[in-house]
Amino acid sequence: MKRLSKQFTFVIIPEANQSVRRIRLRGYLLILVPSVIALISICAALFVILFSNSASVIAKLEGRLDASASGYEQSLQGKNDRIATLEADLSALTAQAEQIETKMVEISQLEKQLQEIAGIQATDVTISSAESVPLGEGGQGGEEIDLPATTEEASLPADTKQQFDQLSAQIDELKPSLESTKAAILKYKQILDITPSIWPADNRKITSTFGIRRDPISGRSALHSGLDIGGNRGDPIYAAADGVVTLSERTYPQGNNIMIDHGRGIETRYLHLNERLANVGDKVKKGQLIGELGNTGRSTGPHLHYEVIVNGNHVDPMPYIREDREERES
Ligand SMILES: [Zn+2]
Numbered sequence: 660m661k662r663l664s665k666q667f668t669f670v671i672i673p674e675a676n677q678s679v680r681r682i683r684l685r686g687y688l689l690i691l692v693p694s695v696i697a698l699i700s701i702c703a704a705l706f707v708i709l710f711s712n713s714a715s716v717i718a719k720l721e722g723r724l725d726a727s728a729s730g731y732e733q734s735l736q737g738k739n740d741r742i743a744t745l746e747a748d749l750s751a752l753t754a755q756a757e758q759i760e761t762k763m764v765e766i767s768q769l770e771k772q773l774q775e776i777a778g779i780q781a782t783d784v785t786i787s788s789a790e791s792v793p794l795g796e797g798g799q800g801g802e803e804i805d806l807p808a809t810t811e812e813a814s815l816p817a818d819t820k821q822q823f824d825q826l827s828a829q830i831d832e833l834k835p836s837l838e839s840t841k842a843a844i845l846k847y848k849q850i851l852d853i854t855p856s857i858w859p860a861d862n863r864k865i866t867s868t869f870g871i872r873r874d875p876i877s878g879r880s881a882l883h884s885g886l887d888i889g890g891n892r893g894d895p896i897y898a899a900a901d902g903v904v905t906l907s908e909r910t911y912p913q914g915n916n917i918m919i920d921h922g923r924g925i926e927t928r929y930l931h932l933n934e935r936l937a938n939v940g941d942k943v944k945k946g947q948l949i950g951e952l953g954n955t956g957r958s959t960g961p962h963l964h965y966e967v968i969v970n971g972n973h974v975d976p977m978p979y980i981r982e983d984r985e986e987r988e989s
Contacts, residue, residue, distance in 0.1 A: 756822035855899030885966035914956020930964035
């Protein structure tokens with residue numbers, strides 16, 4: 660320790676013509692000064708190393724950030740494109756929903772018309788006796804379908820969802836209604852098939868109507884139990900409705916005659932035939948040929964005496980005749 664407190668003298672000898680210089684230093688300075696220099700150097704070196712490391716880390720992070728930003732940008736663009744596509748799809752769906760709604764309204768109107776047809780005509784075929792031809796289920800009230808109120812402000816997805824929800828509800832309502840209409844129309848068709856609604860002959864010339872008249876042979880007033888339709892011997896005579904032949908015989912005063920039972924208490928009878936072309940037990944269809952017009956039995960000339968019998972009572976056939984045989988077949 661004594662050495663550190665000693666003084667050291669350094670002698671600097673310059674060129675020959677200049678004076679010598681002396682520098683005196685304490686011993687501890689010889690250790691302190693180099694130590695401080697070394698410490699500063701180490702700190703500087705550490706700083707340089709740390710700084711260069713940080714710079715490299717920052718550069719890497721910046722690189723990653725750039726890549727991420729670019730990735731996000733691409734992803735965002737992709738999502739924007741996807742949203743545009745979805746919006747276009749949604750627009751198309753909305754337009755489609757509107758078209759379907761229009762069609763639903765049309766279907767509903769059509770159903771209403773069918774119900775009206777079935778309802779009105781089913782009433783028509785029960786002319787003389789409502790009891791003998793019960794209708795069962797008839798037409799029902801049509802559907803009222805409101806178009807949804809669309810506003811520009813409303814959001815497209817909510818609009819579209821609402822439209823499809825309404826469509827779904829309308830379809831749910833329409834289905835049982837259509838089933839009911841179908842059942843009513845089938846019922847109507849069945850009733851029509853067994854209702855004597857067609858002309859039994861091709862000729863439309865009525866030579867005598869149903870009701871009280873002066874008998875053409877006896878001259879006395881009597882009930883004419885049918886409709887006399889003129890024509891030529893051999894003209895075709897048709898079944899006025901589906902049914903089963905219950906009489907096919909030659910008697911007086913009826914001559915050659917056929918009777919058909921159509922069910923529900925309704926029968927038809929065809930008199931004065933030239934030929935009978937159906938036998939007892941035959942199942943005949945509406946419009947089927949069953950005989951030829953003639954002049955057999957108590958008759959003043961070729962004609963068909965056509966009777967409609969409801970629950971055993973003769974009724975006027977005219978109100979039953981609704982259509983031509985040809986029209987039914989076409
Ligand atoms: Zn007659």
